[in-house]
Amino acid sequence: MMWLVLGLLIGAGAVALAQRTRRSSTAIRWYEWLLGALGVIGLLLTLEATLGHQAENEPTAAWMSVVTLGLPSLIVLLIGVVLPWRRHRASLRPHSEATADDSEPVA
Amino acid sequence: MSTEHEHERTEQPRVSRRGFLKLSGAATAATGAAVAASGSRSAEAAASSFADAANGGGDAGSIHARPWWVREVDEPTTEIDWASKERISERGHTVRGPGLAQYVGEERAEEITEIARENKIQRIRDNEPGYTLRDQAFYDAAGNFGFAVAPISFLGPQTAETPEDLGVDPWQGDPVENANMIRAAARHFGAATVGFVELNEDTRKLIYNEDPDGLEVVFEDVDEAYETDEKRVIPEKARWVIVYTYQMSEETMRIAPDPVGAATTSVAYSRFPQIQNSLQDFLRGLGYQGLGEASINALGIGPAFAVLGGLGELGRFNRLITPEYGPMVRVQKMVTDLPLEPTRPIDAGILEFCKSCKLCAEYCPPDALSFEDEPYWEPLGGWSSPGHKAWFEDAPACIEYWRTGPGTNCGICFAVCPYAKKDETVLHSLVKATASRTSLFNGFFTQMDELFGYGERDTESWWGLDLPEYGVDTQRGRGQQA
Numbered sequence: 346m347m348w349l350v351l352g353l354l355i356g357a358g359a360v361a362l363a364q365r366t367r368r369s370s371t372a373i374r375w376y377e378w379l380l381g382a383l384g385v386i387g388l389l390l391t392l393e394a395t396l397g398h399q400a401e402n403e404p405t406a407a408w409m410s411v412v413t414l415g416l417p418s419l420i421v422l423l424i425g426v427v428l429p430w431r432r433h434r435a436s437l438r439p440h441s442e443a444t445a446d447d448s449e450p451v452a
Numbered sequence: 453m454s455t456e457h458e459h460e461r462t463e464q465p466r467v468s469r470r471g472f473l474k475l476s477g478a479a480t481a482a483t484g485a486a487v488a489a490s491g492s493r494s495a496e497a498a499a500s501s502f503a504d505a506a507n508g509g510g511d512a513g514s515i516h517a518r519p520w521w522v523r524e525v526d527e528p529t530t531e532i533d534w535a536s537k538e539r540i541s542e543r544g545h546t547v548r549g550p551g552l553a554q555y556v557g558e559e560r561a562e563e564i565t566e567i568a569r570e571n572k573i574q575r576i577r578d579n580e581p582g583y584t585l586r587d588q589a590f591y592d593a594a595g596n597f598g599f600a601v602a603p604i605s606f607l608g609p610q611t612a613e614t615p616e617d618l619g620v621d622p623w624q625g626d627p628v629e630n631a632n633m634i635r636a637a638a639r640h641f642g643a644a645t646v647g648f649v650e651l652n653e654d655t656r657k658l659i660y661n662e663d664p665d666g667l668e669v670v671f672e673d674v675d676e677a678y679e680t681d682e683k684r685v686i687p688e689k690a691r692w693v694i695v696y697t698y699q700m701s702e703e704t705m706r707i708a709p710d711p712v713g714a715a716t717t718s719v720a721y722s723r724f725p726q727i728q729n730s731l732q733d734f735l736r737g738l739g740y741q742g743l744g745e746a747s748i749n750a751l752g753i754g755p756a757f758a759v760l761g762g763l764g765e766l767g768r769f770n771r772l773i774t775p776e777y778g779p780m781v782r783v784q785k786m787v788t789d790l791p792l793e794p795t796r797p798i799d800a801g802i803l804e805f806c807k808s809c810k811l812c813a814e815y816c817p818p819d820a821l822s823f824e825d826e827p828y829w830e831p832l833g834g835w836s837s838p839g840h841k842a843w844f845e846d847a848p849a850c851i852e853y854w855r856t857g858p859g860t861n862c863g864i865c866f867a868v869c870p871y872a873k874k875d876e877t878v879l880h881s882l883v884k885a886t887a888s889r890t891s892l893f894n895g896f897f898t899q900m901d902e903l904f905g906y907g908e909r910d911t912e913s914w915w916g917l918d919l920p921e922y923g924v925d926t927q928r929g930r931g932q933q934a
Contacts, residue, residue, distance in 0.1 A: 393878060403905070406904040409905060
C-alpha cells in the first residue's frame, strides 16, 4: 500500500510539475526530465533496499544502501532540479543574460 | 529513398510538449507501481501460483515455482565421472561418527571430545560472551533433535492404514501427478523444496553401503523392504528418491560458531522426524513404501541427490547452495517405489560464483576449505566420495576445530556465504539474477557483500531479535516464478 500511495503521489507531482512548467516561460529539457526520473527511481530503490535490509535485520546494510544508492540518486535528482531552476531565476532578472535558446520550449 | 524517409518523418504524429509532459508523469507513476510490485509478493505471481495449483500443482517434472533466473539443465554443474564413483560407508568413511578415529587416531579422537567438554564448563564458569549458561543450555536443548518424542527409522512408523487394510486399491497416478502430490504433501509436512531422482546403476552409488549405525544397506529383489540386525534391504522396485530441504535460520546462523548460532542446525533437524514420519505414513496410506533415514545422515549422500534433483548446486564448502535459501537448508532423502517424474539439475550460476568468491575459505578458522579457483577430482581423504569435481574439504580439521574450538558444529562457512541472504530487498534478486547469467561482476558482488556489512553478529543482540517461528520465513521462496 505504501508503494501504491508513493507511486500515486509521485505521478501526481510529476503531472503538477508539467502543468506548472507549461504555464511558465522556462522549459525543462529532455535530459533534465531524464535526470529527475533517474533520481526518483534511484531514491525509490534506496527506500526499498533500506526497508528490505531492515526487515532482514541487517542495519549496517540498510545504512550502506542509503550511502551507496541514496546519495548518488539524490545528487542526480538535484542536478535535474537545479539546472532548470537556475535558468528560471536567470530569466526573471531584469536584464537577463539568458540566451534565446535557454527559453526555447521543448518540442 | 531519402524523400520517402522525409515523408515518413513528416507523417509521424508529433508529440506535443503537453503530451510529453503527461507521458512523463504517467511513466513516473508507473515506476512507482513497478517498485511496489517488486517489493512485495506480486499479484501476478500469486495469480500464477493459483493457476498452477488449479492445474494440479505445477509443471511436469519441475520442483516448484523457481526464481526466473534458475535454468534447468541436462547435466549438473558439478562434473561427475560415474565410472569412478563407488558406494561409501557413512560410518567408516565420514568423520561424523567413529570414522574420525581412523584419520586422527583413537587417542586424539577421545582427547578432542574431552577438550570440548572441559572448554564448555570453563566458559560457563567464566561467563564468556556467547558461551554463557543460557547460550549453552539453548544449544543443548536444540540438540535434542525432537527424536526423543518422534524416533525416525528406515521403515517408518507404520501406523497408517494401508489400502489393503481398508479393502481398496492402492493409489494409481502417473509419475508427474505423483511427483506433484508428494511435493505438496512434503511441503505441508515442513519441507521447503522437493526434488526427485531416479535410482539407476549410476545413482545407486550415492546410497551408502553402510549406515551410521553399522548396518549394511543392500538392494534385493524382494517386494517389501525389511531390516535385520545386520542390514537394511531396499527392494529393487524402489527406484525413486525423494530429496528435500528444510530451512535453517539465517539470522541465527549468523552468530556461528557460538552455541546459539550453531543451534539453528539442531532446531532444523528437530523438524526432520515430523517430515520423514509423515511422508512415510502418507506413502503407506497410498499403498507404497517410503524408506527413510534411520538416523541423521543415513541412507545416502544428501547434497549429491539434491544436486541431481535440481535443488541447488554444490558450493565451495562442499555443501548444497540453493537459489531460494542459499546454504541455509538441511537436506534429507527417502527411497520409494511410487513412480515419480525426476526433476532436472539446475544452473543458477552458483558454482561459477564460488570460483571467485572464496569468502567461506577465508573465514574458515581451521583452514579446512580450498582456495583453488577450480574444483578438482581428487578428494583430500577417504571421507569424501570420489568421482565428481568439487572443492573437497579437510573434514578432520573441520571436526577437530568444532570440538576443540567453540565446542559446537560451527557453521561459519554457511553464515558468510553471499547466497545466505534473505530476499526482502530486490537488490539480492538482481545480484543473483546477474550472477546466473554472467560471471563478469562476481568479484564486485563479493566485495559489496563484505562492504554492506553482512558480517557476524554477537549472541547478546540475537536474544533481542524478533524472529518468526523456528527462526525461518516460510513465505520465502514462494511466488518467484517468471
